[in-house]
Amino acid sequence: MSAPTSPGPAAARHGWAQALVAVLCGLAAMGVVATLGLWAAGAADLPGGAFPRVVAATVVTAVGGTVDLSGDAGGLAGTEGGLAVIPLSVTLTGALVVGWCFLRPLRHRAVAGAPELAGWAARTAALWLLALLGLALAARYSFEISLGDGPLGDLGELFGFRPVVGFSADVPLTLLIGLLWLAGVLVVALTVSPVAPLPAGLLRPRASARPAARAMVRLLLAAVAVALVVALVAAATRGHPVETFAVILLGLPNVAWLALTVGLGATWDGRVEGPFGLPMPHVLDEVLRTPGVSELNLGALVERDGGAWWWLLVGDAVLLLAVAFVAALSPPEVRVWRHAVRMAVALALTVLMICLMARVSARVGLSVLGIGDLGEGLSGEVLLEPRLGSALGLALLWGLVTGFAGASAARAVRRRGAAGR
Structure with a gap:
């Protein structure tokens, strides 16, 4: 009877620590790119503590989340707004970092069972959703708009109102679309990688695709x-x-x-x-x-x-x-x-x-x-x-x-x- 071999690199697993690293590194990279981009765009001059909230909102939209605009200008005024745009520089950065960090612990594996692969993805997804929830809750802010020195400013002074606009992330939709975004990133990473492990039945289809x-x-x-x-x-x-x-x-x-x-x-x-x-x-x-x-x-x-x-x-x-x-x-x-x-x-x-x-x-x-x-x-x-x-x-x-x-x-x-x- 041969002695059992000790687990080596080929037995490396993708546990909670590796999933946490993938999520944190991805969001950190996205946050840095968003912060620098918004600073260059002049968003650092926003009043109060708006800048960190705008950074959070930018990361939320980068993974497909939704940010709703709102406003309140009193009974004599009306506001309207809507925003649907994805900052794809932030998106691309996050996809590359998350995909690389997810695959790195698996580089010594050749084949993985379906339950094991699902476990890797589930752990990453659970931590990803928790992080997205925190970002979505932070992505909300309201501030006043100056009406300037023209007719609108005169009307504001006359009737004593100050228009307030704000934004807030749609939390349920952000979590849903953010989860789909992560799934897409992981599927693409597993497909294009020449060394990522898959169940034996998926190796041939991946080789074709x-x-x-x-x-x-x-x-x-x-x-x-x-x-x-x-x-x-x-x-x-x-x-x-x-x-x-x-x-x-x-x-x-x-x-x-x-x-x-x-x-x-x-x-x-x-x-x-x-x-x-x-x-x-x-x-x-x-x-x-x-x-x-x-x-x-x-x-x-x-x-x-x-x-x-x-x-x-x-x-x-x-x-x-x-x-x-x-x-x-x-x-x-x-x-x-x-x-x-x-x-x-x-x-x-x-x-x-x-x-x-x-x-x-x-x-x-x-x-x-x-x-x-x-x-x-x-x-x-x-x-x-x-x-x-x-x-x-x-x-x-x-x-x-x-x-x-x-x-x-x-x-x-x-x-x-x-x-x-």
């Missing part, structure tokens, strides 16, 4: 990297570095992934009104600042700002061909048509994710005795919605074409390498 899934992760990160270089060059050469860094730390993927879909031919409907606007490049604001809803697509950008915007089309083609080629080199080799179909499905799902997460809907309004509204600089609206059907159809077409071309090129390289041996 991993090349296309990793290709989409590379595509999204490459788009953000290109946008980061452009933003840094703009900050160095065109001024306004603080404002540019605010965009980088809060919404760079919003801009990068919007540009990615526009380069594919997608159309977004939008409107910009009042003192608010969309982040760089400013041509986005110019295209959408019209009396009605406008179209944002490649044609509109070229018409407004010249032919340089055709580089979005070229850049998308180069990135997609590159990631499709690299994915097709991953063993085992698959048929060209099958790789093309997988790339098409993966790209369509990626564009769907972008369309759901990069939408913008924001409106703040104040009126006194029926006047005031948008002309006084206290109100505004920003709207950006995708045309989902056409965007998904174009994504499928691009995925098929670039997937077929990338797989064909990879097959030629494989054959040339085999012939050279």
Whole structure:
């Protein structure tokens, strides 16, 4: 009878301590990015103790939570507001850190049973929900708005009222969507990782899905990297570095992934009104600042700002061909048509994710005795919605074409390498 072996690295488990590290590190990273971005945007000048509350609200929205706006201006005045925008720089940071911390303790495992895997996820989810609950409860604040020296200010002094606006997180919805966000992060992490353990029955499906899934992760990160270089060059050469860094730390993927879909031919409907606007490049604001809803697509950008915007089309083609080629080199080799179909499905799902997460809907309004509204600089609206059907159809077409071309090129390289041996 052989002596029992002592547990080594291969027997490493993912317990409560590892789950706690993943949750705390993810939220800490998101909090740091949100704090720096909001500071660069000028939110540190908010009255009272609003800044930490705004940071909490930003992290809540970054995981898909909902923050409701409210106001009270007395019986002679009215307020209205709504906000639906995700700071995707904060979201991306959290996803990368949580995914990495979740996978790190498992790097020495090869196979895990379904109950064990469910236990790992359940522990992480339980701690995640507790942390989100604390953030959602902290993400609430109210403060007064100055009416200024114009007619609204005179009316405020005459009738003796001070408008108060505030925000608060929708706790149940935040917990629900935040849990779905975590589930998505863990599923993607387990899918793209070459070493993460899964039940034996899921190893083969993951091997089939991993090349296309990793290709989409590379595509999204490459788009953000290109946008980061452009933003840094703009900050160095065109001024306004603080404002540019605010965009980088809060919404760079919003801009990068919007540009990615526009380069594919997608159309977004939008409107910009009042003192608010969309982040760089400013041509986005110019295209959408019209009396009605406008179209944002490649044609509109070229018409407004010249032919340089055709580089979005070229850049998308180069990135997609590159990631499709690299994915097709991953063993085992698959048929060209099958790789093309997988790339098409993966790209369509990626564009769907972008369309759901990069939408913008924001409106703040104040009126006194029926006047005031948008002309006084206290109100505004920003709207950006995708045309989902056409965007998904174009994504499928691009995925098929670039997937077929990338797989064909990879097959030629494989054959040339085999012939050279």
